[in-house]
Amino acid sequence: METSVLKVDPTNPESDVIGRAAAVIRSGGLVAFPTETVYGLGAKGLSAEAVAGIFNAKGRPSTNPLILHVSDASEVLNVAADWPATAQTLAARFWPGPLTLVVPKRDSVPHIVTAGGPTVAVRCPNHAVARALIRAAGVPLAAPSANRSTELSPTHAGHVLKGLNGRIAMVLDGGRCSGGLESTVVDVTGEIPRMLRPGLITVPMLEAVCGRVEVGAKSEGVARAPGQMAKHYSPRTPLALCATPTDALTSAARARAQGQNAWIMAPDSKEFDQLDEGADILSALPERYGAELYDVLHMIDGAEHDIVFVVLPPDTPEWAAVRDRLTRAAARE
Structure with missing residues (x-):
C-alpha cells in the first residue's frame, strides 16, 4: 500500500x-x-x-x-x-x-x-x-x-x-x-x-x-480507556529516570566513563547553566515541556545514544501528564 x-x-x-x-x-x-x-x-x-x-x-x-x-x-x-x-x-x-x-x-x-x-x-x-x-x-x-x-x-x-x-x-x-x-x-x-x-x-x-x-484506574479486568499499559509512548533508546539533575549528571558521567554514548534530558534549571553539550534541555513550564517532549524523544531516537538519563519534573498536578508519559516510556515491558 x-x-x-x-x-x-x-x-x-x-x-x-x-x-x-x-x-x-x-x-x-x-x-x-x-x-x-x-x-x-x-x-x-x-x-x-x-x-x-x-x-x-x-x-x-x-x-x-x-x-x-x-x-x-x-x-x-x-x-x-x-x-x-x-x-x-x-x-x-x-x-x-x-x-x-x-x-x-x-x-x-x-x-x-x-x-x-x-x-x-x-x-x-x-x-x-x-x-x-x-x-x-x-x-x-x-x-x-x-x-x-x-x-x-x-x-x-x-x-x-x-x-x-x-x-x-x-x-x-x-x-x-x-x-x-x-x-x-x-x-x-x-x-x-x-x-x-x-x-x-x-x-x-x-x-x-x-x-x-x-x-487512577480501578483493577476491574477490562480497561476503560487507552494509556493504561505499563510500557507505552516509548522510544527505542533506553531511558533511565533520575530524581534530580545531580543524579542525572553523575549517572551520565559514570556511563560515559564505561564507554557508553550517554545523554541527558531535563527541564531547564540552574544546574545545567554551564552544560553546552550532552543534553536536551526542555522548558521548565509544564505546557511547553509537554509540547516539546515527543519531538525531542523522536530526535533522540535518531541520534543513536546508548542511554538517556531523564530528570523527572516535580511531582505536582501540573506535571502529572509529563511524569506519566516519561514513566511509561522508561518501562522495560
Missing part, C-alpha cells in the same frame, strides 16, 4: 483535501490527521471491520480500547447510552478540547472499540482539520495516536510516516500539533469522576468545575 501525504491548512482546511480524506474513511480506510494533542489514526468508528484495520496497522493489542471522536457535543448520543450530568458539565467547559470522557456505550458501538467493555471513551477535538474530517466523513472516528503500538506518539506528519508508511492509506499533514500530549481521560460513570489518564487538563482544572476527582 502506498501512503498518500496531503498538505492541509491547519486553521482553514481545504474542502477538496478534506473530501478526499473523508472518502477514504467512508470506504473503510485509515487516515492519519492532526489534532491539538497528537496525530490520530482515524477509521469509521461504528464499523468493526474498519476499526480492525487500526489494530492491524498499529499492532495494537485488542485489550487496549480506542477513543471515538465527534465534531460536536451534540453528537455524543450517537455513541453514548447515557450522558451523565458530570459529563455535560465537563464537556460544556472543556469541549472542544483535550478531554476524553468515559460513558456507557450504545449497542451500536462495536466491541472492538471498547475492548469488550460496557463503556466508551469520547472526545471532541479542538482542531479545525480533525473536526472538518469528522463532519465530512459523517461518522464518529475511532482514532488512537498514529504510531505503532507502544512507540512514541507523533506530533508531526513525519513522525507518522516513520511507523506507518505503507500501512495506512493517507496522512493529512497539518503541521505540528500544539499540545504534544494525549488527552486527559475521565471516567464519569460513577458518583465521583475518576481520572484514568492525566493530560493537558489537570486535576485542579477539573475540580474547579465538577468538585472532587479521584485519580
Whole structure:
C-alpha cells in the first residue's frame, strides 16, 4: 500500500483535501490527521471491520480500547447510552478540547472499540482539520495516536510516516500539533469522576468545575480507556529516570566513563547553566515541556545514544501528564 501525504491548512482546511480524506474513511480506510494533542489514526468508528484495520496497522493489542471522536457535543448520543450530568458539565467547559470522557456505550458501538467493555471513551477535538474530517466523513472516528503500538506518539506528519508508511492509506499533514500530549481521560460513570489518564487538563482544572476527582484506574479486568499499559509512548533508546539533575549528571558521567554514548534530558534549571553539550534541555513550564517532549524523544531516537538519563519534573498536578508519559516510556515491558 502506498501512503498518500496531503498538505492541509491547519486553521482553514481545504474542502477538496478534506473530501478526499473523508472518502477514504467512508470506504473503510485509515487516515492519519492532526489534532491539538497528537496525530490520530482515524477509521469509521461504528464499523468493526474498519476499526480492525487500526489494530492491524498499529499492532495494537485488542485489550487496549480506542477513543471515538465527534465534531460536536451534540453528537455524543450517537455513541453514548447515557450522558451523565458530570459529563455535560465537563464537556460544556472543556469541549472542544483535550478531554476524553468515559460513558456507557450504545449497542451500536462495536466491541472492538471498547475492548469488550460496557463503556466508551469520547472526545471532541479542538482542531479545525480533525473536526472538518469528522463532519465530512459523517461518522464518529475511532482514532488512537498514529504510531505503532507502544512507540512514541507523533506530533508531526513525519513522525507518522516513520511507523506507518505503507500501512495506512493517507496522512493529512497539518503541521505540528500544539499540545504534544494525549488527552486527559475521565471516567464519569460513577458518583465521583475518576481520572484514568492525566493530560493537558489537570486535576485542579477539573475540580474547579465538577468538585472532587479521584485519580487512577480501578483493577476491574477490562480497561476503560487507552494509556493504561505499563510500557507505552516509548522510544527505542533506553531511558533511565533520575530524581534530580545531580543524579542525572553523575549517572551520565559514570556511563560515559564505561564507554557508553550517554545523554541527558531535563527541564531547564540552574544546574545545567554551564552544560553546552550532552543534553536536551526542555522548558521548565509544564505546557511547553509537554509540547516539546515527543519531538525531542523522536530526535533522540535518531541520534543513536546508548542511554538517556531523564530528570523527572516535580511531582505536582501540573506535571502529572509529563511524569506519566516519561514513566511509561522508561518501562522495560
